[in-house]
Amino acid sequence: MRFRGRVKGTAPATPAPSPAEPAGPPPVLVIDALGRKCPIPIIMLAERIREVPVGEVVAVLADDAAARTDIPAWCRMKSQDFVREETLPQGGWGFHIRRTY
Amino acid sequence: MPSPRMNARSSGRMRSVVTHVVDTLARGSRVPPIGCPVSVLGVADSSAPGAYLDAASTEPPHPAARAALLEALDAGWADPARLYGTARSTRVLMDRARARVAGVLRARPDEVSFTSSGTQAVHLAVLGGLQARRRAGRHLVVGAVEHSSVLHAAELHEQGGGEVTVVGVDRTGRVDPAAFGAALRPDTALACLQSANHEVGTLQPVAEAAEACRAAGVPLFVDAAQSLGRVDVPDGWSFLAGSAHKWGGPAGVGVLVIRKGTRWRSPLPADEREGRRVPGFENVPAVVAAAAALEAFRADMADEAPRLSALVDLIRDRVPREIPDVQVVGDPVRRLPHLVTFSCLYVEGEALLTELDRMGFAVSSGSSCTADTLRPSHVLEAMGVITHGNVRVSLPRGTGPADVDRFLAVLPGAVSRLRRSAMNTPETGRRSRP
Numbered sequence: 001m002r003f004r005g006r007v008k009g010t011a012p013a014t015p016a017p018s019p020a021e022p023a024g025p026p027p028v029l030v031i032d033a034l035g036r037k038c039p040i041p042i043i044m045l046a047e048r049i050r051e052v053p054v055g056e057v058v059a060v061l062a063d064d065a066a067a068r069t070d071i072p073a074w075c076r077m078k079s080q081d082f083v084r085e086e087t088l089p090q091g092g093w094g095f096h097i098r099r100t101y
Numbered sequence: 102m103p104s105p106r107m108n109a110r111s112s113g114r115m116r117s118v119v120t121h122v123v124d125t126l127a128r129g130s131r132v133p134p135i136g137c138p139v140s141v142l143g144v145a146d147s148s149a150p151g152a153y154l155d156a157a158s159t160e161p162p163h164p165a166a167r168a169a170l171l172e173a174l175d176a177g178w179a180d181p182a183r184l185y186g187t188a189r190s191t192r193v194l195m196d197r198a199r200a201r202v203a204g205v206l207r208a209r210p211d212e213v214s215f216t217s218s219g220t221q222a223v224h225l226a227v228l229g230g231l232q233a234r235r236r237a238g239r240h241l242v243v244g245a246v247e248h249s250s251v252l253h254a255a256e257l258h259e260q261g262g263g264e265v266t267v268v269g270v271d272r273t274g275r276v277d278p279a280a281f282g283a284a285l286r287p288d289t290a291l292a293c294l295q296s297a298n299h300e301v302g303t304l305q306p307v308a309e310a311a312e313a314c315r316a317a318g319v320p321l322f323v324d325a326a327q328s329l330g331r332v333d334v335p336d337g338w339s340f341l342a343g344s345a346h347k348w349g350g351p352a353g354v355g356v357l358v359i360r361k362g363t364r365w366r367s368p369l370p371a372d373e374r375e376g377r378r379v380p381g382f383e384n385v386p387a388v389v390a391a392a393a394a395l396e397a398f399r400a401d402m403a404d405e406a407p408r409l410s411a412l413v414d415l416i417r418d419r420v421p422r423e424i425p426d427v428q429v430v431g432d433p434v435r436r437l438p439h440l441v442t443f444s445c446l447y448v449e450g451e452a453l454l455t456e457l458d459r460m461g462f463a464v465s466s467g468s469s470c471t472a473d474t475l476r477p478s479h480v481l482e483a484m485g486v487i488t489h490g491n492v493r494v495s496l497p498r499g500t501g502p503a504d505v506d507r508f509l510a511v512l513p514g515a516v517s518r519l520r521r522s523a524m525n526t527p528e529t530g531r532r533s534r535p
Contacts, residue, residue: 040523047524066482069486069487070489072485073428077426
């Protein structure tokens with residue numbers, strides 16, 4: 001079990017391993033929000049998603065654990081398509097979002 | 102909490118509150134210190150008529166608590182464990198307080214113990230419940246959105262070699278009763294479920310969980326700190342915990358109820374006090390005040406709960422209509438009467454609290470970036486909802502429509518000011534949003 005009071009050190013919780021998962025279409029835009037606290041990664045995503053054509057994928061790189069909840073939740077609220085989350089070798093996560101409109 | 106004071110500007114509003122309180126209360130002789138302007142300095146600021154809207158952190162003291170406390174400070178200071186006259190009369194005060202609390206909780210007086218806090222009551226219930234059933238097993242079941250005191254106790258159990266199953270919640274923060282029942286095993290020593298969530302107000306399926314626990318022969322602990330006095334707890338639990346300052350009683354008093362016939366063993370060194378359940382010299386005056394407050398508060402809630410609930414409905418309706426990009430979280434119907442939580446996209450929760458405080462409004466937030474953990478609220482995370490820009494509004498007894506109106510009047514401006522400044526930082530640039 002883990003919750004907010006429990007975090008020791010900086011090791012992020014390991015997400016479910018997904019070796020068989022296809023890489024999916026490569027993102028046409030990568031937003032680097034590493035080192036930025038939420039809500040900055042969400043703001044950057046909201047500001048720049050229009051730079052990719054409808055149907056294309058944008059990736060947000062972030063290492064604030066709140067982004068793991070906030071980016072999928074933002075996609076639900078905004079009817080954008082949350083494609084997947086990947087763990088980055090340097091720490092943090094990459095979040096892939098397909099622009100739907 | 103800063104001590105709010107009345108000022109000339111708020112007296113008209115306060116008069117209507119007083120009328121209401123006198124109409125509905127048995128002991129409504131004092132002006133409740135609610136809804137007055139407050140500021141970080143603890144001094145009323147007449148230029149900023151705000152409101153105290155953080156009852157879920159702590160309810161302002163009930164007038165009945167104050168009166169009982171003052172009386173008991175003089176009459177109940179002796180050692181209730183001794184045999185002489187002043188000790189006996191102190192003991193009588195304690196026994197009466199126990200009977201009053203038991204009456205409200207539909208328990209027997211000998212099932213009720215007073216602790217030094219709600220947190221201590223939780224720790225004793227969880228660890229003592231586990232300790233007593235070691236022979237059955239070392240498996241513990243908890244809901245994912247329990248209060249940190251429950252989860253910290255579970256963590257300690259895990260560190261000691263025990264096993265913990267965390268039952269998830271849906272998007273409204275409600276535990277699935279079927280999943281809760283399915284988590285129970287032959288070696289499950291204890292199951293824990295809160296009566297209602299402290300951050301989003303969603304009521305948990307206690308009756309269904311109790312039925313599943315009864316069928317499995319597992320004792321159920323209900324952390325009712327957020328709901329006692331406001332909403333009655335369904336029957337079927339074995340352990341119950343509460344906290345007096347959440348119902349307008351003094352700080353430093355918790356309640357631990359252990360049902361007759363439930364096995365429990367103290368996880369602490371032996372002590373004679375409180376039927377060997379809670380160590381340390383009893384704070385009799387505070388206990389007396391807590392009991393008086395619980396009775397009075399619950400009587401108030403007969404009228405207050407529906408009234409506050411209508412105000413919460415108003416907030417739930419108006420906030421998303423008047424502010425773009427806001428998500429109201431928690432169950433809209435199966436919820437506490439006084440609590441509503443929403444998240445404002447693109448705003449930092451703490452910045453919003455600070456901005457609202459500047460305008461005299463006391464609210465709280467489950468948003469991330471608390472210095473100690475740098476993690477978002479485990480509740481919002483488990484629900485899978487937006488964790489930033491989070492505001493919890495909880496209405497204390499006596500909150501009027503005017504208080505809510507003034508809050509709703511300043512909120513959209515506060516949110517848009519913060520959004521404008523966040524959008525203009527170098528890393529986010531100045532662009533339009535979808």
